[in-house]
Amino acid sequence: MVKTRKKLLIIHSSDELYGSDRILLEVAEALKDDWNLEVWLPVDHQDGEQRLFNELRRRQVAVIHIDMPILRRSLMNPKGLTRFAGLFPGMVRRMRAAHADHVYLMTAACLLFAPLARLAGVPHVTAHLQEPWGTREAFILRKLSFFADHRLAISQTVASSTGLRSDSVSIVHNAVPRLAGSPNPEAALIEGFEQPLYLIASRWNGHKGHETLLRAWETAGHPGKLFILGSAPQGNDSVDVPDLVRRHVSDPNSVQIVGQVESPEAWFDAVDCMILPTDTIEGCGLVVIEAFRHGKAAIVSDSGGPAEVVSHKENGLIFTPKDVAGLARLMKTTTKAELQAMGAQGRRCYERNYTPERFHQAIRAEVSRLDPVV
Incomplete structure (x- = not known):
């Protein structure tokens, strides 16, 4: 009998193809053989070409655009917070309908989904922290991060900026793919x-x-x-x-x-x-x-x-x-x-x-430690 793979929902804060976007591709590459993947991208932060969306589709990873509450500095005001509050009920319903076994938040800007995932009954939440936290936002982000089972940071600089206990954050250094193709x-x-x-x-x-x-x-x-x-x-x-x-x-x-x-x-x-x-x-x-x-x-x-x-x-x-x-x-x-x-x-x-082989092995180990696939 074939065993159904668990579902991992990856939520990301942009549809571009810069640093954190490319790390999402490596995370997906590391986990796609063991998990049923689905990626949610925002509608409000794109480069006009949907390069990340198209690259995920090319790699046969399920991906959709959703109007969702991403923590952006430009929205940290009464108007933005009111808009977030209006999105919350629909997000909880949508997360329940996704039937995810694990939610993977690609940046700290996605951390509002940590408590939303808990309200939706998702068993496990991982937060992948890729940005240093400033003093003003660190208090709120720390509170939200407590709803995640597991936290990864891309460097000691990022881990230290959170103010979280060092033993509550695992450091997994980034990687880039090996070279392919020839100069233009x-x-x-x-x-x-x-x-x-x-x-x-x-x-x-x-x-x-x-x-x-x-x-x-x-x-x-x-x-x-x-x-x-x-x-x-x-x-x-x-x-x-x-x-x-x-x-x-x-x-x-x-x-x-x-x-x-x-x-x-x-x-x-x-x-x-x-x-x-x-x-x-x-x-x-x-x-x-x-x-x-x-x-x-x-x-x-x-x-x-x-x-x-x-x-x-x-x-x-x-x-x-x-x-x-x-x-x-x-x-x-x-x-x-x-x-x-x-x-x-x-x-x-x-x-x-910094090779992809090392990164993929580290990501699989970190996710499996929290939520084994077998």
């Missing part, structure tokens, strides 16, 4: 460039440090070529990167705004170094691991998670957040050969710590 024609055009080639690949959010980087680029005298990937998300926190280039860089030919691309891997292949100049706190910085996978060095601000991955002057370089002069000095004094040597060390770090 655009990336191939920059081969043979004598000065270092740098890349920044992230959302165009205010805290990501684009202005810090561009001011440092100007201070350093445009020490090579800088490529900027990404796009501005919906919401009030986006920045106009082309305008920042016009305002801060006297040689616009030294900076190329690539924008959103289908295959960012090709650009990692083409450059010498990835830069993550976050001005505030970063939970992990998945692009650092991506850089290491490609055998590239990483220059990062000392913003939490990235500094847990990078070893200064071994596989990359670390500077103080918002320190324009410090970042400029690193770029101005580091040679292409030194970056390439650090990139080789980064590749070894990836193989030791």
Whole structure:
């Protein structure tokens, strides 16, 4: 007799294809053979192309869009909270109808579903914490997290920011898939460039440090070529990167705004170094691991998670957040050969710590510890 697989409902806070979205894909990959998966994505936070939705469909994972209560700073006001209250009864009914054995919350923004899952009678709830908690929201998020049986954090930085007991949070470091495919024609055009080639690949959010980087680029005298990937998300926190280039860089030919691309891997292949100049706190910085996978060095601000991955002057370089002069000095004094040597060390770090095989094994072990599939 064939045994029916248990159902795991994954709830996520965005439909894009950035850091936490890609970790959802890895979680689904880790659990799809043992569980009947269903994914709920929100209707209010998308990149316009539904890239995560389409990728899940391509992988034959059941996925739907739902108008649901996701904790966003822009909604933390009387109007937003009133809207949440109106959604709660329908969400409880919908969760009961889903008949899930386990609910997996992909980010802290989904934590309202922890008590809702309990009200719906779901036996188990896992919270996967991917963002550092600020002081103001930590009190509420801690209370909500107590409704989860199990909590995972992507770094020590994230775990510490929650204020939860260290023995109540398991740390599972992120991973990125192994390389596949070949460079695109655009990336191939920059081969043979004598000065270092740098890349920044992230959302165009205010805290990501684009202005810090561009001011440092100007201070350093445009020490090579800088490529900027990404796009501005919906919401009030986006920045106009082309305008920042016009305002801060006297040689616009030294900076190329690539924008959103289908295959960012090709650009990692083409450059010498990835830069993550976050001005505030970063939970992990998945692009650092991506850089290491490609055998590239990483220059990062000392913003939490990235500094847990990078070893200064071994596989990359670390500077103080918002320190324009410090970042400029690193770029101005580091040679292409030194970056390439650090990139080789980064590749070894990836193989030791950040492969999908290691991540999948860890996720299966954590979920099975709470809710065995046999």
